[in-house]
Amino acid sequence: MTRRQWLPALLLLLLASSCTSAQEEPAGNYVLVIHGGAGTITRNNMTADMEAAYTAALESSLKKGYAILQSGGSSLDAVEACIRMLEDDSLFNAGKGAVFTHDGSNELDASVMDGKTLAAGAVAGVRTVRNPITLARAVMEKSPHVMMAGRGAEQFAKEAGIEIVDTAYFRTEKSWKGLQRALQQDSLKALANPDTKFGTVGCVALDKQGNLAAGTSTGGMTNKKFGRIGDSPVIGAGTYANNNTVAVSGTGWGEFYIRNVVAYDLSALMEYKGLSVQEAGKTVIKKVGDLGGNGGLIALDKNGNMAMPFNTEGMYRGSATKDGRIGILIYKD
Amino acid sequence: MTRRQWLPALLLLLLASSCTSAQEEPAGNYVLVIHGGAGTITRNNMTADMEAAYTAALESSLKKGYAILQSGGSSLDAVEACIRMLEDDSLFNAGKGAVFTHDGSNELDASVMDGKTLAAGAVAGVRTVRNPITLARAVMEKSPHVMMAGRGAEQFAKEAGIEIVDTAYFRTEKSWKGLQRALQQDSLKALANPDTKFGTVGCVALDKQGNLAAGTSTGGMTNKKFGRIGDSPVIGAGTYANNNTVAVSGTGWGEFYIRNVVAYDLSALMEYKGLSVQEAGKTVIKKVGDLGGNGGLIALDKNGNMAMPFNTEGMYRGSATKDGRIGILIYKD
Numbered sequence: 001m002t003r004r005q006w007l008p009a010l011l012l013l014l015l016a017s018s019c020t021s022a023q024e025e026p027a028g029n030y031v032l033v034i035h036g037g038a039g040t041i042t043r044n045n046m047t048a049d050m051e052a053a054y055t056a057a058l059e060s061s062l063k064k065g066y067a068i069l070q071s072g073g074s075s076l077d078a079v080e081a082c083i084r085m086l087e088d089d090s091l092f093n094a095g096k097g098a099v100f101t102h103d104g105s106n107e108l109d110a111s112v113m114d115g116k117t118l119a120a121g122a123v124a125g126v127r128t129v130r131n132p133i134t135l136a137r138a139v140m141e142k143s144p145h146v147m148m149a150g151r152g153a154e155q156f157a158k159e160a161g162i163e164i165v166d167t168a169y170f171r172t173e174k175s176w177k178g179l180q181r182a183l184q185q186d187s188l189k190a191l192a193n194p195d196t197k198f199g200t201v202g203c204v205a206l207d208k209q210g211n212l213a214a215g216t217s218t219g220g221m222t223n224k225k226f227g228r229i230g231d232s233p234v235i236g237a238g239t240y241a242n243n244n245t246v247a248v249s250g251t252g253w254g255e256f257y258i259r260n261v262v263a264y265d266l267s268a269l270m271e272y273k274g275l276s277v278q279e280a281g282k283t284v285i286k287k288v289g290d291l292g293g294n295g296g297l298i299a300l301d302k303n304g305n306m307a308m309p310f311n312t313e314g315m316y317r318g319s320a321t322k323d324g325r326i327g328i329l330i331y332k333d
Numbered sequence: 334m335t336r337r338q339w340l341p342a343l344l345l346l347l348l349a350s351s352c353t354s355a356q357e358e359p360a361g362n363y364v365l366v367i368h369g370g371a372g373t374i375t376r377n378n379m380t381a382d383m384e385a386a387y388t389a390a391l392e393s394s395l396k397k398g399y400a401i402l403q404s405g406g407s408s409l410d411a412v413e414a415c416i417r418m419l420e421d422d423s424l425f426n427a428g429k430g431a432v433f434t435h436d437g438s439n440e441l442d443a444s445v446m447d448g449k450t451l452a453a454g455a456v457a458g459v460r461t462v463r464n465p466i467t468l469a470r471a472v473m474e475k476s477p478h479v480m481m482a483g484r485g486a487e488q489f490a491k492e493a494g495i496e497i498v499d500t501a502y503f504r505t506e507k508s509w510k511g512l513q514r515a516l517q518q519d520s521l522k523a524l525a526n527p528d529t530k531f532g533t534v535g536c537v538a539l540d541k542q543g544n545l546a547a548g549t550s551t552g553g554m555t556n557k558k559f560g561r562i563g564d565s566p567v568i569g570a571g572t573y574a575n576n577n578t579v580a581v582s583g584t585g586w587g588e589f590y591i592r593n594v595v596a597y598d599l600s601a602l603m604e605y606k607g608l609s610v611q612e613a614g615k616t617v618i619k620k621v622g623d624l625g626g627n628g629g630l631i632a633l634d635k636n637g638n639m640a641m642p643f644n645t646e647g648m649y650r651g652s653a654t655k656d657g658r659i660g661i662l663i664y665k666d
Binding site for chain 1: 452
């Protein structure tokens, strides 16, 4: 081969390799996104103290998760750690501070999914488990099942060595007063009050190994009756993760999220229609709105691109990226 | 306009109208498909009497549903009526004849979805409701919720006037002996025995008005523990219906159906990738198999085309079409 012959071949080779790296993100990218619920969160109904408290709580959670990812930890570990912090914080409707059911109890739901293996775990209606997200992960890793509910799930928690607390642990005056207000309204009015509906926390993460994970945890709706289960513990509705596409955690009017299979629909729109995570996120939230529901979600694709769409007044949300930047937002504008 | 001028125009018009009718099925088509579970159902482990009994039960259910559709009734009514008959028949693992949990009780799950409105209802872990499919429909039509579980769901059943029975009603010797056998095995072996896993009944229907509906009902897995919930009451996993695409009811190893969001995935493959109901059905069952699970499903598209894929030895299944033909199959060949 003469110089004239191999020079174009070399150029073609270089071009081909640069095309490949342009399509794929450099390995080792890591990103974390969290939410603390969506609803009528406006500047008008927020004090400076409350805003500072929510911002500090979201920042602590993000820093915790970021440290795990930075040191090479798994996205699953980051998701669990972030959500545990939000569950332990009584500001959010998950774990301590969860809203009350009609009967005056706290019934907690959570789920988690591993994008690498499509393994998943979920619990619904547990009353004595301090960190439902940790129980959901134990269901995924230590049982042959995906979903457990009620007393049976609590029995499993005990056998798996998960921390059990007295039911009084979850009680906050804010949530108790919320129930008293709801009991005075009729149930339809209570349903129409988004503040009582959308308290949920969630996290999606991409780790250095390229693995996505998603988790969601909630106390559900204030004044909920009849063992109602929302979308948070329903894989495909409130939570979904798949290394080939995206990790998603939703926060919204659960019934609409279940009917629209929101989290998996976002993944399907990316996989089958080639939509970006932003386009797919916008589309599924629009579909929720078209059906009469509302809420938001966080989504993170396999390349670290994120989306945080919502059709409510606000959504507590934040992200941490590889460069160490932490961004926290609350309102629409 | 001369004769010469309007003749080609008329021909074009006729051609255009015939093209339209070639793409769309004539209005008023109606079809019904049911299943009674998938598993190791082979000629070797079936007696002539058992085969006749299953065939007769499936035929009765199909005739009941067909009569409803033929007289102009809704697909929802047909789905509920067909599943009620299968629930009342102790041959199937749903309603009477349901398998026993580890604790020696029967915990029933069911769900239903209306393809016209995307309304849905589901119940999990109910012990005293004779027809869980009817309760699932009541959740859909008489509550603001989609999913209810356990005692709360039973409380709702009472308030909604749904028939309550003593827990002893569900007991059959066959199911009780099944539990005793399972208790003697270790739990992993029990999980590996497909006969104990896949008892589920389901129905999908298209009515004369062009509305699709889907429903699923089950007693779950023999020896199930910890309040385990399978795919049957999970909208998107075991049940899905959408007038724009397809109605689906699954029967398989529930954990894999949840992780793969099987029922909605079938719909998404049709809507976003343009697959036929047969291609989409084959694809989602292959995905279940690729992950290590097994089972089957029934699917019916908006034009009345059906698919009944499965990767087990057999699946109790049958269909009734507008021309009055009833087809029932059990084995793979």
